[in-house]
Amino acid sequence: MKYPVSQHGRFSVISLTGEVDLSCSPQAREQILKCLKQGKNLLIDLSQVAYIDSSGVASLVEGFQTARKQKLDFALVGVSKAAMQVLSLARLDTVFTIYDSLDDCE
Amino acid sequence: MQRLQRIHFLSRADQLQPVRDAVRNLARQQGCSDDNLDCMVMAINEACMNVIQHAYHQVDDGEIILEFWQDSGDLVIRIYDFAEPVDRNSIRSRDLDDIRPGGLGVHLIHKVMDQIDYLDGPDGIGNLLEMRKTLGGQKQCRLKNNQEQ
Numbered sequence: 569m570k571y572p573v574s575q576h577g578r579f580s581v582i583s584l585t586g587e588v589d590l591s592c593s594p595q596a597r598e599q600i601l602k603c604l605k606q607g608k609n610l611l612i613d614l615s616q617v618a619y620i621d622s623s624g625v626a627s628l629v630e631g632f633q634t635a636r637k638q639k640l641d642f643a644l645v646g647v648s649k650a651a652m653q654v655l656s657l658a659r660l661d662t663v664f665t666i667y668d669s670l671d672d673c674e
Numbered sequence: 675m676q677r678l679q680r681i682h683f684l685s686r687a688d689q690l691q692p693v694r695d696a697v698r699n700l701a702r703q704q705g706c707s708d709d710n711l712d713c714m715v716m717a718i719n720e721a722c723m724n725v726i727q728h729a730y731h732q733v734d735d736g737e738i739i740l741e742f743w744q745d746s747g748d749l750v751i752r753i754y755d756f757a758e759p760v761d762r763n764s765i766r767s768r769d770l771d772d773i774r775p776g777g778l779g780v781h782l783i784h785k786v787m788d789q790i791d792y793l794d795g796p797d798g799i800g801n802l803l804e805m806r807k808t809l810g811g812q813k814q815c816r817l818k819n820n821q822e823q
């Protein structure tokens with residue numbers, strides 16, 4: 569699984585789609601860390617995520633921490649209801665910067 | 675108790691999606707609300723993932739058996755593996771204030787299921803996780819209920 573990467577202003581955008589579980593979260597993690605290694609500010613679009621498990625959430629947390637160490641911006645955008653349920657149960661909805669849509673990201 | 679379904683699968687990540695699909699179908703047949711259904715799918719996925727990662731250590735030919743039982747108004751889920759018995763004291767969630775990757779699966783399971791028991795496997799072989807969900811119970815994972823749990 570290779571997730572699409574696009575550009576939105578000063579951000580690179582990785583769009584996760586479908587069911588993000590242990591079978592594909594390693595690829596999501598790899599793409600997130602690769603963009604951050606290239607010094608890119610990063611948005612993770614979760615609008616098309618139908619399901620995400622704790623391995624997918626771990627990839628997001630690792631991206632968040634890596635970005636912070638590198639003084640890069642890292643945020644989630646368009647978080648689907650399914651993804652927000654998991655983030656909320658893990659009390660991570662107050663940790664990540666979350667935008668409703670790409671239009672809200674400057 | 676009445677057994678509803680029994681599923682055998684191997685300890686591979688690509689088996690998780692068909693397992694989730696089976697859980698969704700069975701939970702719908704049992705009249706689960708959409709909220710309870712999401713909770714059950716999440717908890718069972720996390721539990722099976724823990725077996726793959728921590729009991730079988732990502733070895734992909736371990737056997738896992740998932741059973742669904744109905745007990746009055748409860749749905750009981752049993753997950754058997756045949757790996758080395760796991761130290762139950764090591765099964766715990768991380769502190770949620772300690773923000774780091776991993777360690778959330780056990781927390782998510784406890785957040786949405788009504789009862790969780792770690793038991794010896796049959797004949798002392800492997801591990802058995804039994805989870806119970808009261809259908810129509812209060813412990814649901816709707817966002818507006820999070821503060822109440």
